[in-house]
Amino acid sequence: MGKSYNVLIIGAGNIGAFFDMPYSKNVLTHAHAFSKVEGFNLLGFVDVDNKKAIEAANIWNAKAFESIEEAFTNNTIDIVSICVPDEYHYKILDEISIFSVKVVFTEKPLTKNLIEAKKIIQLYNENNIKCMINYSRRFVSQFEQIKNEIEEGKYGELLCGSGYYGKGILHNGSHLIDLLRYIYGEIKSTQTLSYNYDYYKDDASVSAILTFNNNSNFVIQNIPASNYTIFEIDLLFEKKRIRITDSGFKIEIQEVLDSNVFKGYKNIVKTSERKTELGEALENAVLNIYNHLKYGEKLKCNIHDAYEVIKICENLQSGRRL
Incomplete structure (x- = not known):
């Protein structure tokens, strides 16, 4: 090199x-x-x-x-x-x-x-x-691929989403917030629902509603770290559903298909699963x-990406709306 x-x-x-x-x-x-x-x-x-x-x-x-x-x-x-x-x-x-x-x-x-x-x-x-x-x-090619596919309109508009984490909104929850900003876009407002100090005395784990620029909502739920470690994201789009599981080592893709049972109805069906290179x-x-x-x-x-994440986390910690 x-x-x-x-x-x-x-x-x-x-x-x-x-x-x-x-x-x-x-x-x-x-x-x-x-x-x-x-x-x-x-x-x-x-x-x-x-x-x-x-x-x-x-x-x-x-x-x-x-x-x-x-x-x-x-x-x-x-x-x-x-x-x-x-x-x-x-x-x-x-x-x-x-x-x-x-x-x-x-x-x-x-x-x-x-x-x-x-x-x-x-x-x-x-x-x-x-x-x-x-x-x-951000350094995993499979997440970059999803980001690009979203930008190309392959999934349609985001309808809603949810995610789970623990061990502090700044320490661990910031990973979730940064990934959302990276693959989908800016968060224009927040509403804190509840919180607990499950690991750090100065970094509460917060449950909240995040709202994106297209007015779709994402519910972030804190799971106290004393129970187990979890990092998951579920994003429902018009055309597809993306489930990020196993801390990000797996991505499940579901697609909208015609129902095999009920004529005229559509179902969201798992069509593939990608293993990611998170370990790399x-x-x-x-x-x-x-x-x-x-x-x-x-x-x-x-450094500016990191600043925006801290800003969101501080608002969530204080219970203020953005």
């Missing part, structure tokens, strides 16, 4: 280093993705717990640094991956803005609130740093970063 870009991973936790190993089939960590895609050199890790950074470095054949400053001393770092808990995103994004970095790849959400997000957008614009956010389903989403995201740097390809989830 040509030039190698040096990568620093900040946060040696599960998503940064430990969800998989170099020999694992699925690419589930930033370390695995940057190690697998040609064109990158995984330089090392920084973590507040230096023992974790050392452990990650040993697994992924990289270095362990005691601080961000140490990592940037005598090293050219092109890419920074941020894999720290949500509440530290703003601090780390702010801290690395003083360095000459080409792209920052951060876990979602961008920040914990809009005030922080606005500050980061201003900083990164001033310092000409590109930022991509890991809303992982991180690898695809890293490839997007390389193609952006090498060929000018557009980053598939930019």
